[in-house]
Amino acid sequence: MSIRLEHIFKKFGDCPVFNDLNLPVNAGEYHVILGPSGEGKTVLLKTIAGFIRPDRGRIYIHGTDVTMASVQERSVGLVFQDFALFPHLTVHDNIAFGLRAQGCSKKTINLKIDKYAAITGLARYLKKYPATLSGGQKQRVALARALALEPEVLLLDEPLGSLDTSLQEEIRLELKQIHHELNMTIIHVTHNKTEAFFLADNISIIHKGKIVQTETPEQLFYKPKSSFVAEFMGITNIFDGRIVREIKHNVHVHVAANEYHESLLLYLPKFPVIEDNESISFCIHPEKVILTNRKYDRNCLPGHVFHIISNGAMFDVIIDVMGHQIKATVPKTVFNRIDKDDVFVYFPPESFHPLCGKTHRMPENKRKCMNYAADSRIILS
Amino acid sequence: MKILNKNKSVVFNTTFIVLSSIFFTSIVMIVLTLAFSITQEDLRQILETSRLVTAIWLSIKTSFIVMLITFVIGLPVAYVLARKTFPGRALCDALIELPIVMPPLITGLAILMMFGNDGMLSGLRIDIIFTQKGIVLAQLMVAAPFFIKTVRESISAIPENLFEAAASLRASRFFTLRAMIIPLSKNGIIAGLILTWARALGEFGATSMVAGCIPMKTETMTLAIYMSAMSGEQGHANAMALILTLFSLFFLILFKSTMSKTNVYQT
Numbered sequence: 046m047s048i049r050l051e052h053i054f055k056k057f058g059d060c061p062v063f064n065d066l067n068l069p070v071n072a073g074e075y076h077v078i079l080g081p082s083g084e085g086k087t088v089l090l091k092t093i094a095g096f097i098r099p100d101r102g103r104i105y106i107h108g109t110d111v112t113m114a115s116v117q118e119r120s121v122g123l124v125f126q127d128f129a130l131f132p133h134l135t136v137h138d139n140i141a142f143g144l145r146a147q148g149c150s151k152k153t154i155n156l157k158i159d160k161y162a163a164i165t166g167l168a169r170y171l172k173k174y175p176a177t178l179s180g181g182q183k184q185r186v187a188l189a190r191a192l193a194l195e196p197e198v199l200l201l202d203e204p205l206g207s208l209d210t211s212l213q214e215e216i217r218l219e220l221k222q223i224h225h226e227l228n229m230t231i232i233h234v235t236h237n238k239t240e241a242f243f244l245a246d247n248i249s250i251i252h253k254g255k256i257v258q259t260e261t262p263e264q265l266f267y268k269p270k271s272s273f274v275a276e277f278m279g280i281t282n283i284f285d286g287r288i289v290r291e292i293k294h295n296v297h298v299h300v301a302a303n304e305y306h307e308s309l310l311l312y313l314p315k316f317p318v319i320e321d322n323e324s325i326s327f328c329i330h331p332e333k334v335i336l337t338n339r340k341y342d343r344n345c346l347p348g349h350v351f352h353i354i355s356n357g358a359m360f361d362v363i364i365d366v367m368g369h370q371i372k373a374t375v376p377k378t379v380f381n382r383i384d385k386d387d388v389f390v391y392f393p394p395e396s397f398h399p400l401c402g403k404t405h406r407m408p409e410n411k412r413k414c415m416n417y418a419a420d421s422r423i424i425l426s
Numbered sequence: 427m428k429i430l431n432k433n434k435s436v437v438f439n440t441t442f443i444v445l446s447s448i449f450f451t452s453i454v455m456i457v458l459t460l461a462f463s464i465t466q467e468d469l470r471q472i473l474e475t476s477r478l479v480t481a482i483w484l485s486i487k488t489s490f491i492v493m494l495i496t497f498v499i500g501l502p503v504a505y506v507l508a509r510k511t512f513p514g515r516a517l518c519d520a521l522i523e524l525p526i527v528m529p530p531l532i533t534g535l536a537i538l539m540m541f542g543n544d545g546m547l548s549g550l551r552i553d554i555i556f557t558q559k560g561i562v563l564a565q566l567m568v569a570a571p572f573f574i575k576t577v578r579e580s581i582s583a584i585p586e587n588l589f590e591a592a593a594s595l596r597a598s599r600f601f602t603l604r605a606m607i608i609p610l611s612k613n614g615i616i617a618g619l620i621l622t623w624a625r626a627l628g629e630f631g632a633t634s635m636v637a638g639c640i641p642m643k644t645e646t647m648t649l650a651i652y653m654s655a656m657s658g659e660q661g662h663a664n665a666m667a668l669i670l671t672l673f674s675l676f677f678l679i680l681f682k683s684t685m686s687k688t689n690v691y692q693t
Contacts, residue, residue, distance in 0.1 A: 096590055116593040129591035133609045142605065143595030194595060 046107040046120070046197035046230050047072040048093065053102035055092065062088050063099065064254035070232060070247075072107070075224050077241040078234040080251035081277065086234035087126070089251065090200050093232065094123050106198060122196035126203040128187040130175040136162075136186050137171040143194040161189040164223060181212040185219075192227070201233040205240055217243055238278065242266075250274050271400050272326045281372040283328045283400070284309070295394070298325060310343050312394040326400040333396035334373035336362065338384050344392040350385050366390055460668040468661035477641045478650055478666060485647035486673075488558065489626040492565045496622045500573040501615075505607070507574070508581035509589075522574050530568045534635025537564055541636075556638050561646060564632035569625035573618035580614025581607060613685045620681045624674060 050068040055061070062085040070076045080086055091097045093104060095116035104112045111119050131139050137158060144154045162168045165185040175183060184204060191199060204220070205213040221244055224231055235241055241248050242262045249259040250273075258270050269275040275283055286300035286309070294314040300307050311327060337345075348364035348371065360380045362373045371390055472478045507519060525533050540547045541554035554560040584607065592602040608615065630648045637644035639653060647670055654663040 091590075094594060096593070116590075117596045117598070121594070123590070123594040125587050125591060127587060129585070129587040131588060131591070131606060131610075133606075142592070143597065145605070146592075146595055146597035146601045190591075190595065 047105075048107075048198060048230065048232065049103075049105040050093070051103045051105070053092065053099045053104070055088070055097065055099045061254055063092075063102075066102070066251075066255050068249055068256050069259065070230060073228050073230055074246040075221075075231045075233065075244055077245035077248045078232065078251055078256075079238065079241045079248050079277075080234075080236060082236055084251045085254060086236070086251060087202050090123070090202050090232065090234050093198075094121050094200055095119050120197040121200060122191035122194055122198070123200045124184075124187045124191050124202065124204050126206055128175075128183045128207075130183060130186055130190075132175050134174075135171065136167055136173050136175075136178070139175070139186055140167075140171075140190050140193050142190065147194070157193050157195075158189075161192050164192070164226065165189040165219070180208050181216060184208060184212075184216055188220075188223070192223070196229070198230045198232065201231065203235050204233065205235070205237070213240070220244060250277065252277075267330065268398055269328070269400055275326075275328050275400055280328050280330065281370075282331060282334065283326060285324065285326050288323050288325055296325075298327070307346060309392065309397075310394045311397040311399070313397070313399060327397045328400060329392055329396050329398070331361065331372040331374040333393065334371060335391040335393065336364070336373050336375055336380065336383055337389050337391055338387050340389055341391050344394060345389050348388050348390045350388055353380075364388065364390055457668075457671055460664055460671060464661060464665045464668060468665040472662055472665050472669070475662075477645070478654075478662065480642050481645045481647050481650035482666070482669065484558065484561070484645070485627055485670075488561045488565055488646065489623050491562050492569055492626040493619055493623045495562070495566055496570045496573045497615075497619065500570050500618070500622075501577060501608075504574045504577035504618075505581060505603070508578045522571050525568055525571045526575070530564075530629065530631035531635055533567050534564050534632030537567065537632065537636045555636060556640060556644060558637070558644060560637040561633050561644060564636040565626035565629045568629055568632050569622040572621035572625055573615075576618035576621060577611060577614050580611035580618075583614075584610050616681055616685050620678060623677070627670070627674065 048068070048070040050066060053063045053066040053068075055063040066089070068078075068089075078086055078089060088097060092099055095111070095114060095118070099112065102112070103110055106119060106121070131142060134142065140158050140161060141154050144157060149157075158171070159168075162171060165188055167182070167185050167189055170178065170182055170186075175186065178186065188204070201220075205216055208216060217240060220231075220233075224244075233240075233244060245262055247259060248262055248265050249256045250265070251257070252273050258265060258274050260268070265274070266278055266280075269278055269280065272283055272285075284298075284300050286298040289297040289299050289308065291297070294312060296311040296313050298309050298311055300309055336348075346366045348366045350362060351365045351370065352363040354361040354363075355377075356374070358377055359374050360377055362375060362380065364371045364373060373390065503522065507515065507522065537560070538555065539545050541550075541552065541560075542548065552559070554563055588606060588610070589602070592606050597605070628648055629646070630652065633644075633646055634649055639645050639649045645653070647666060651663045651666045651670070654660075654666065
């Protein structure tokens with residue numbers, strides 16, 4: 046079942062929560078809504094479930110407008126962050142709750158409980174009460190209870206948030222397996238990037254009441270479209286600059302930060318809408334930064350090794366380049382061969398990625414950008 | 427430092443044990459005073475006096491009827507006050523609790539004026555004044571607020587996410603009430619019923635105002651105790667008071683045994 050949220054606005058008192066929020070979720074996909082705490086992720090999930098009605102905008106489930114439909118009328122299952130298990134009922138009766146409410150026969154109820162208890166590994170705990178279960182077991186009960194009704198869409202509200210690290214890994218794997226087995230549309234909200242990258246077919250980043258980017262995990266990481274997304278994804282090497290001139294996708298940018306003034310060359314063949322004298326934000330991933338003892342003609346700056354963190358076969362090296370901290374991830378074997386007292390940082394021109402959303406102001410350029418986005422299946426914010 | 431803390435703890439525990447003991451001893455003394463003030467002859471006479479047996483039976487009957495009616499009417503009222511927001515909810519809340527703070531005599535007077543000759547509801551032609559229906563109505567008005575208040579608190583204490591979980595499992599409101607709200611409010615409901623029943627059983631002011639004290643017809647146990655004490659039959663009054671006390675204690679223990687011992691929200 047596909048889900049579409051169109052132009053959603055919602056205010057609580059004077060405080061706007063959603064400000065023209067749009068969200069496309071394809072049928073059968075595992076969609077993660079990722080954002081920092083306090084950005085309205087849970088409110089968004091409750092809006093999709095029907096607990097909160099938007100002030101404006103429409104919600105479609107499989108093409109049907111369900112904006113005004115009650116919670117009971119939407120075929121949506123919800124797993125709560127704090128499980129919300131019924132404390133007076135056993136695991137069996139918790140799972141059976143929704144089925145009994147639907148008036149299912151005893152035989153059907155038992156068949157479904159057997160099926161979903163097996164999927165979630167709860168067969169041995171059916172007679173226990175929630176108070177006697179561990180966090181992971183409670184999470185499984187909450188999942189089995191929501192799955193037993195066989196909803197078309199499953200909503201998960203930070204389902205791993207209250208579990209310890211090893212349990213998080215275990216349940217993460219189980220969620221992936223369940224999605225694979227049942228092939229249902231799942232929307233999962235979290236602030237945890239690892240969780241999102243592991244589970245998601247697509248990730249939407251929520252910020253200031255909007256979905257600012259919807260992308261596959263890989264695209265999101267390597268091609269963030271704004272400084273916020275880049276910073277949130279943990280990308281450290283972000284530059285702000287002004288375009289000096291552009292000749293055949295070779296963009297000269299003047300960058301100034303602290304004592305650092307430099308003209309960098311960026312090779313950006315996929316971005317046709319660069320304008321002279323416009324400001325631009327761009328980033329370079331740490332693994333694409335080259336540390337060397339050789340001085341290149343362009344994009345090469347002297348640096349001072351500030352901090353070295355061992356990371357498996359790699360070193361994460363923090364280099365101070367005239368007051369600007371640059372992170373480089375280099376293989377240990379390569380780094381050990383470098384003379385640390387005479388380090389140059391080299392940025393290959395083709396390794397930069399511009400953070401869209403700052404330069405495309407003219408209508409003509411916007412149109413070009415939209416065409417480009419359509420071609421490359423990138424949804425622009 | 428440790429010794430100082432230990433001393434403080436001993437003082438704290440001793441103070442609480444002494445104060446609790448004084449309170450419990452007072453209650454036990456009341457029961458013992460009643461028990462030692464009656465003779466076998468007094469008890470025999472009461473059980474042979476049909477007027478007094480009728481009074482005991484009438485009190486038991488009306489208090490249980492009041493408890494039943496309170497459950498049927500009070501539960502929806504408590505639910506609405508706990509879960510719904512509507513204009514004037516605070517006023518309704520205050521009105522429900524008004525009979526708790528108002529002297530029962532005033533409640534009885536109001537009922538008398540409503541159903542008496544030329545009263546607002548006299549046109550309904552329901553025999554309330556000087557009847558057993560009047561006793562039930564008077565006891566209900568005085569006792570039901572205790573149930574509503576207790577159950578409302580219990581329903582309010584149910585975490586909101588459980589209501590949301592029930593709705594997300596497509597449970598209707600009635601199913602949620604039956605399968606979630608009532609079981610989770612069980613202790614509150616039982617406590618509310620105990621308070622209601624006890625208040626109805628011991629009701630005096632409103633009952634005497636509405637139903638009077640007609641022997642064999644509207645004379646309840648409390649009215650009979652009062653009448654006996656006033657007419658110098660101290661032995662009868664004491665014996666009935668003891669019966670009422672023991673009867674209350676028996677039902678309290680019975681009700682309380684059905685309450686859950688654990689905190690239901692401990693998940």
